[in-house]
Amino acid sequence: MTTTKDLTVWDVLEQQLRTEIALTWNPEGPVVLAIDSEKGGVGKSGLAGGLIAVMAASGRRVLGIDLDPRATLTAELGADTESLLKELGEEGPEATQYGVNDLLYEDREADPDDLPQLSGLAEVALRPASKAWGNNVRVLAAERALANREDDNATPALEHRLRISLEGVAEQFDLVVIDLPPRAGGKLVGAGLLAATHVLFPGTLNEDGLVGVRDAMRTYKFMARANPTKLRRVGVLRNIVEPKTKLAKYYDDKFSEEFGAEVITTAVPKRVIRQEARGACVPITAAADKSDAKDLINSYTRVLNAVGSAV
Ligand SMILES: Nc1ncnc2c1ncn2[C@@H]1O[C@H](COP(=O)(O)OP(=O)(O)O)[C@@H](O)[C@H]1O
Numbered sequence: 001m002t003t004t005k006d007l008t009v010w011d012v013l014e015q016q017l018r019t020e021i022a023l024t025w026n027p028e029g030p031v032v033l034a035i036d037s038e039k040g041g042v043g044k045s046g047l048a049g050g051l052i053a054v055m056a057a058s059g060r061r062v063l064g065i066d067l068d069p070r071a072t073l074t075a076e077l078g079a080d081t082e083s084l085l086k087e088l089g090e091e092g093p094e095a096t097q098y099g100v101n102d103l104l105y106e107d108r109e110a111d112p113d114d115l116p117q118l119s120g121l122a123e124v125a126l127r128p129a130s131k132a133w134g135n136n137v138r139v140l141a142a143e144r145a146l147a148n149r150e151d152d153n154a155t156p157a158l159e160h161r162l163r164i165s166l167e168g169v170a171e172q173f174d175l176v177v178i179d180l181p182p183r184a185g186g187k188l189v190g191a192g193l194l195a196a197t198h199v200l201f202p203g204t205l206n207e208d209g210l211v212g213v214r215d216a217m218r219t220y221k222f223m224a225r226a227n228p229t230k231l232r233r234v235g236v237l238r239n240i241v242e243p244k245t246k247l248a249k250y251y252d253d254k255f256s257e258e259f260g261a262e263v264i265t266t267a268v269p270k271r272v273i274r275q276e277a278r279g280a281c282v283p284i285t286a287a288a289d290k291s292d293a294k295d296l297i298n299s300y301t302r303v304l305n306a307v308g309s310a311v
């Protein structure tokens with residue numbers, strides 16, 4: 001077997017992009033995958049959207065949870081209030097009533113006995129993704145106000161609320177993907193990691209990518225101490241990989257040096273069509289006839305296979 005040590009990321013990509021691969025998704029139990037880096041711009045949301053697209057195109061049921069107040073994933077999935085109101089007409093207002101912020105927040109003025117049960121509460125906040133994503137994608141949408149949860153010291157057990165509200169709900173999906181905010185060890189990251197069963201660390205081959213993974217792993221280790229459901233790490237994913245330059249090669253070596261066997265033997269290349277798909281709010285699988293989109297679909301499929309077989 002070759003390890004990532006023997007091969008540069010460009011060797012890996014050259015081999016893999018030539019060979020199409022099938023999705024072999026057969027994990028035991030529900031997978032709640034957190035996409036984690038403490039830096040922005042390393043492709044967390046892009047990866048989340050890509051994994052969701054490939055799962056949905058294979059007929060699986062997927063839930064995207066957006067924990068980033070910038071709501072990038074929510075917008076790409078067409079699940080922001082404005083898009084859904086436009087698309088759903090009369091059903092719009094009901095579908096867009098709640099988002100992930102409502103699951104994390106508690107009104108301390110309320111009578112606790114009058115409040116709905118928290119376990120399973122995520123059900124009422126599930127939004128459909130826009131039609132372009134098909135019928136089997138649901139979203140727990142982010143909004144600006146979600147940023148207030150970071151310094152919310154009034155809501156009891158805030159960091160446990162996502163996990164509890166997903167009880168009986170996560171099981172309805174083949175995969176749940178949590179897009180985390182790039183914030184060092186904050187409450188939103190905590191809520192995501194306590195709800196997750198698996199964690200994947202994407203990093204671009206530059207200083208931000210390296211530091212983002214390093215810091216996220218540190219926080220992960222603290223959070224794993226508090227997660228009774230054994231949070232598995234899938235590993236480190238080299239993401240948005242550009243053509244080989246001296247600098248990129250330097251960082252590829254740094255990734256091997258610092259993360260060793262945690263670096264998974266696949267990577268996601270940089271392809272402009274990924275940005276175009278996001279701009280158009282359509283899944284990358286909708287462009288499957290284009291070779292650049294094929295490269296991305298191939299890579300996302302390999303990442304999913306790595307997630308599904310992580311133990
Ligand atoms: N594989 C890719 N190829 C090219 N561009 C990408 C790819 N993945 C993400 N991007 C783009 O890179 C930028 C940063 O990605 P994003 O997912 O928003 O990062 P993060 O969520 O970590 O802040 C965005 O403009 C996004 O469209």
Ligand SMILES: [Mg+2]
Nearest residue numbers: 044045068072
């Ligand atoms: Mg993002």
